[in-house]
Amino acid sequence: xxxxxxxxxxxxxxxxxxxxxxxxxxxxxxxxxxxxxxxxxxxxxxxxxxxxxxxxxxxxxxxxxxxxxxxxxxxxxxxxxxxxxxxxxxxxxxxxxxxxxxxx
Amino acid sequence: xxxxxxxxxxxxxxxxxxxxxxxxxxxxxxxxxxxxxxxxxxxxxxxxxxxxxxxxxxxxxxxxxxxxxxxxxxxxxxxxxxxxxxxxxxxxxxxxxxxxxxxxxxxxxxxxxxxxxxxxxxxxxxxxxxxxxxxxxxxxxxxxxxxxxxxxxxxxxxxxxxxxxxxxxxxxxxxxxxxxxxxxxxxxxxxxxxxxxxxxxxxxxxxxxxxxxxxxxxxxxxxxxxxxxxxxxxxxxxxxxxxxxxxxxxxxxxxxxxxxxxxxxxxxxxxxxxxxxxxxxxxxxxxxxxxxxxxxxxxxxxxxxxxxxxxxxxxxxxxxxxxxxxxxxxxxxxxxxxxxxxxxxxxxxxxxxxxxxxxxxxxxxxxxxxxxxxxxxxxxxxxxxxxxxxxxxxxxxxxxxxxxxxxxxxxxxxxxxxxxxxxxxxxxxxxxxxxxxxxxxxxxxxxxxxxxxxxxxxxxxxxxxxxxxxxxxxxxxxxxxxxxxxxxxxxxxxxxxxxxxxxx
Numbered sequence: 001x002x003x004x005x006x007x008x009x010x011x012x013x014x015x016x017x018x019x020x021x022x023x024x025x026x027x028x029x030x031x032x033x034x035x036x037x038x039x040x041x042x043x044x045x046x047x048x049x050x051x052x053x054x055x056x057x058x059x060x061x062x063x064x065x066x067x068x069x070x071x072x073x074x075x076x077x078x079x080x081x082x083x084x085x086x087x088x089x090x091x092x093x094x095x096x097x098x099x100x101x102x103x104x
Numbered sequence: 105x106x107x108x109x110x111x112x113x114x115x116x117x118x119x120x121x122x123x124x125x126x127x128x129x130x131x132x133x134x135x136x137x138x139x140x141x142x143x144x145x146x147x148x149x150x151x152x153x154x155x156x157x158x159x160x161x162x163x164x165x166x167x168x169x170x171x172x173x174x175x176x177x178x179x180x181x182x183x184x185x186x187x188x189x190x191x192x193x194x195x196x197x198x199x200x201x202x203x204x205x206x207x208x209x210x211x212x213x214x215x216x217x218x219x220x221x222x223x224x225x226x227x228x229x230x231x232x233x234x235x236x237x238x239x240x241x242x243x244x245x246x247x248x249x250x251x252x253x254x255x256x257x258x259x260x261x262x263x264x265x266x267x268x269x270x271x272x273x274x275x276x277x278x279x280x281x282x283x284x285x286x287x288x289x290x291x292x293x294x295x296x297x298x299x300x301x302x303x304x305x306x307x308x309x310x311x312x313x314x315x316x317x318x319x320x321x322x323x324x325x326x327x328x329x330x331x332x333x334x335x336x337x338x339x340x341x342x343x344x345x346x347x348x349x350x351x352x353x354x355x356x357x358x359x360x361x362x363x364x365x366x367x368x369x370x371x372x373x374x375x376x377x378x379x380x381x382x383x384x385x386x387x388x389x390x391x392x393x394x395x396x397x398x399x400x401x402x403x404x405x406x407x408x409x410x411x412x413x414x415x416x417x418x419x420x421x422x423x424x425x426x427x428x429x430x431x432x433x434x435x436x437x438x439x440x441x442x443x444x445x446x447x448x449x450x451x452x453x454x455x456x457x458x459x460x461x462x463x464x465x466x467x468x469x470x471x472x473x474x475x476x477x478x479x480x481x482x483x484x485x486x487x488x489x490x491x492x493x494x495x496x497x498x499x500x501x502x503x504x505x506x507x508x509x510x511x512x513x514x515x516x517x518x519x520x521x522x523x524x525x526x527x528x529x530x531x532x533x534x535x536x537x538x539x540x541x542x543x544x545x546x547x548x549x550x551x552x553x554x555x556x557x558x559x560x561x562x563x564x565x566x567x568x569x570x571x572x573x574x575x576x577x578x579x580x581x582x583x584x585x586x587x588x589x590x591x592x593x594x595x596x597x598x599x600x601x602x603x604x605x606x607x608x
Contacts, residue, residue, distance in 0.1 A: 015283060022276055031272050038279030045286035053293050062289065065237050069282060072244045076275050079251050083268050086258045099265045 007048040014041035028087065028094045032080045039073040110169040110179045111153040112189065113228055119146025120221040127214020136213055140204035143217040147197040147224065154189055161186045162597070168234075177241075178296070180234035184598040187449060188231035188360055191456045195352050196224040198573035199345040202464050205570035206345055206471060216256060216343075223249040223349065230357050236285050236295040236369075239361065240278075247274050247325075250354060254342040266334075266341035273324055273334040281321025287314040288369055300368040307372040315370050315377070319362070326358025327411050328418065329388040336395075339407035340476065344467025347403060351410040351463055352456040359417045359452060363445070366425060367602050374428025381422035382529055389415025389536045396543045401476045402466045405543060406459065409502065412540060413455050416533055420448025420517050423524045427603060437603065440524030445599035446592070447516035453591060454509040454584065458501045461577045465495035468566035468574075473559055478547065483556035487563045492551050494574050499544040501581050504537045509584035512592070 014037055021034030043066045050062030084094065091098050108114050123143055130138035157167045161183055169179035181189070200220060207213060222245060229242025251274070255267025289295055291305045291314060305311050324331045335355070339347045366374060392412030399405040423444035427437060468491045469484055470476055485492035501508035504515075514533060521530035565571075584591055 011283075011286075018276075018279070022272065028268065035272065035275045035279055038276055039282060042279055042282035042286050045283060046289060049286065049290035053290070059293070065289075068237075068241060072241065072248075073279075075248055076244070076251075076271070076278075079248055080268075080271050080275070083251070083255050083264060083271060086255070087264050087268060090261045090264055096268075099268065 004048065004052050007044070011041045011045045011048065014038075014044065026095050026097050028084045028096050029081075031096060032077055032084070035080075036073060036077065039069065043069055107170055109177055109229070110167070110181070110232060111156070112150045112193070113179075113225060113232065115150040115153055116146060116221060116225040116228060119143065119149075120218055120225055123218045123221055124214045127217065131214070136208070137204050139213050139217050140200055140207075143221055144197060144200045144204075146221060147193055147200060150224075150228070151190070151193045151197065154186070154193060157181055157186065162594075164597075164601070169232075177238045178234045179229075179232040179238065180297070181232050182598070182601050183594065184360075184363070184449065184602055185231045187453065187594055187598055188357075189228045191356075191453055192224055192227040192231060192353050195349060195456050195460050196220070196227075198460060198577055199349050199464070201573045202348075202467075202570050203343075203345045205567045206467060207343060210257070210343075212256075216253070219249045219253050219256075220346075220349075223253065223354075227353060227357060230361065234297055236288070236297070236365070239364075240282060240285060243281075243325075243357070243361075244278060246354065246357070247278060250346070250350060253346045254338045254350075256343055256346070263341040266337035270334040270338040273331075277321050277324030277331070280317050284314050284317030284321055287317065292369070297364060297368045301371070304369065304371040307376075311370070311373055312376070315365075315373060318365055318369075322358045322361045322365070324358075325355060326362060326418075327355050327388070327414055328358075328384050329391045329411065329415075332388070332391070332411050335411060336404050336407040339410070340401055340403040344403070344463060344470065347407070348460045348463035348467070351407060352460040355410060355414060356417070356452045356456065359414060359421065359448065362421060363424075363448065363602065366421065367427070371428060374425040378422055378425045378428075381418060381425060382526070385415050385418035385422050385529070386532045387415075388412070388418060389532065390539075393536050393539045393543075396540070399543075400478050402470070402478050402481065402547065403463070403476050405478070405547065406462055406466060409540060409543070410455075410459055412536060413451070413459070413502070415536070416514060416517055417448045417451050417455075419521065419529050419533060420444040420446075420451065423517075423520050423526060423529065424448070426524050426526075438524060440520040440522070442596070442599050442603060443516060443523055444520035445602055446596045447513055447520055449595040449598050450516055450588075450592060451513035453595070454501070454513045454581075457577050457581050457584070458498050458510055461494060461498035461574055461581065462502060464570070464574055465491050465498065468570055469495075469563075471566065471570075472563040475559070478550055480557060480559065482550050482553040483560050484563060485551040486556065487560060488565050490571055491566050491574075494571075494578050495551065496548055497578050497581060499548055501585070503541045503544050507582075507585045509581050509588065512585060512588045516592075 018037035046062040050059040126142045127139040166182040226242045226246025233239035251271045255263045327335045389412045396408035427441040501510040504510045518530045
C-alpha cells in the first residue's frame, strides 16, 4: 500500500496549483478551473483518509461526502459560467483585468 | 410522515420549490405582488414552526432531527442555532416584504423570490447543522443563491463584475473550507460537533494547519480583513433588500460557524489562536471604519461599516478563546469568557436589526432619487421624514448610543475584555466606535442639510409596504435598547450551552 504522505503531498500540491491558477490567470474560465482544482484537492483528501483511517476498511461516509461535494462544485461552476456569459456580453472579452471598474 | 430535514427547513424548501409556479400564475393574472406575499407567508410559517421548538430549546434540551431521514442530514437545534435561525427568518421576512415595494419595476420576480427563499433555507440549515458537512452543504446553498442574487440586475455592468468577484472569492474559500474539513476528518474520523467536542483532537501541528484552512474558509464569508475585498462591491451592486440580507445575516454566518468550530474541534488549540484572532479583530474594525470614512456612495459606506461591526464580533470570539485555558476543569472558567460570547451573540442579533434598517432606509432613498451618491441626498429628510427618522435611529444604534440596542452589545463586549484582563481590546472597540461616529453622523448631517437639489425636492415618501417592516424593526431596536434583559438572557443561555458542550 502506498504511503499516506504521497497522497497528502499530491493533494497539497493540487491545492497550491489551484491557488497559483487563481492568483495568476487572467481568463475567467481558467479562474473557475482553478476553483475546481481546489475542490478536487479537498475531495482527494477525503477519499485518501477514508481508506487510511482503519486498515483494510473503507469509510463510506467520506465517499458520500465527496459525491455531494462534486455535485455542489458542479452547481457553482454552472452559476459561474452563466455570469461569465453575461460578462462576455458586456465587455466582449474574458480577460478579468478588464473588469476593473470597481475599486475593491 | 417523517420530515425531510427538520420542520422549519422543510417549510422553506416547500415554498422555495412552489414559488416559481406561484410567480408564473401571479404574472398571468397580472398581480406581481402575490409572489412576494407567497414568499412572506412561507417565512411566517417557517417562523411559526421554529417558535414551536422554543419551549424545548429554552429548557436546555436541543431538538434533534429524525434519524434515518431521506437525506441523512443531521440537525441539532440548540439555543445558539435557534437564535440565529430566528434572526435569519426575521430579517428575511422583513426583506421579503420590503422587496414587494422595492423590486416592483424589476422583471424576473419569481426567480428573485425563489433565490431569496433558497438563501434563507441555506442560512437556517447552517444554523441548525449538527455536523460540519451538513453545514457545508447548506453553506453552499446559501452561497450559490447569493451569487445569483448579487448579479440579479444583469443588464448593467456593475452587478456582473461584483457577482463574479464575489463568486470566485467565495467559491475558493468554500473549497479551502472543504480541504480543512477533509483534514479534520482525517485527524478525528468524524465531523459531528458533539463527537468533536467530547473528544477534541489533541493539539499538534496538523490540527493547527487544519484550523488555518477552516479559518480562511469561514473568514472570507465573515469578511475578516484581509479577506474582505468582495464585500463592498457585492453589497453595493446587489439590490438593496439583498444588501441588507448579505450584510445583516450572511456575513454573520461566518462568525457563527467560527464560534461553532472553535468551541468544538479546536478546543485544544484555542489559546494559541487568541493573539491571532485579537489582531485580526482590531485590523478588521479599523480597516472597516477607515475605509468607510472615505466613501461617498452610501451603500459602500454601509458595507464597510459592516466589516467594522464584524470586527467587534471577533473581539468576543477572541476573548472567548480564553476558555481553552480551562479545558478539563469545567468549574474554573476564566472570567469574561461567558460575557464575551454573550456579547458576540447579542451583537449578531443587534447588527442584523441595525444594519438591516440602515440598508433598507438607504434603499428607500435610492429608489426615489435613483442615485447612491451621498451628496445627491442632501436635504432628503425634509421630503422623506419617516424614512430619515428611521435611518437616524439605526445610525445612532450603530454608533452605539444609549439607549439603543447597539450600545448594549458593545458594552457587553467592552466589559468582557476588562474582565478577561485584555482591556486593550476593549479600548480598541471604544476608539473604533468614536471613529465610526465620524461617518455615521456625516450621513445624518447630509440628510438634514437645508439645501436641496431639484431631484430631492421632487422626491416623495417611500411606499407603506416598505416602511412597515422598517418601523417594526426600529421598534425592536429601541425595545432591545431599553429593555434588553429577555434577549440578553437568551444570548447568555446560548453562550453557556456553547461552553458546556466542551468536555461533557
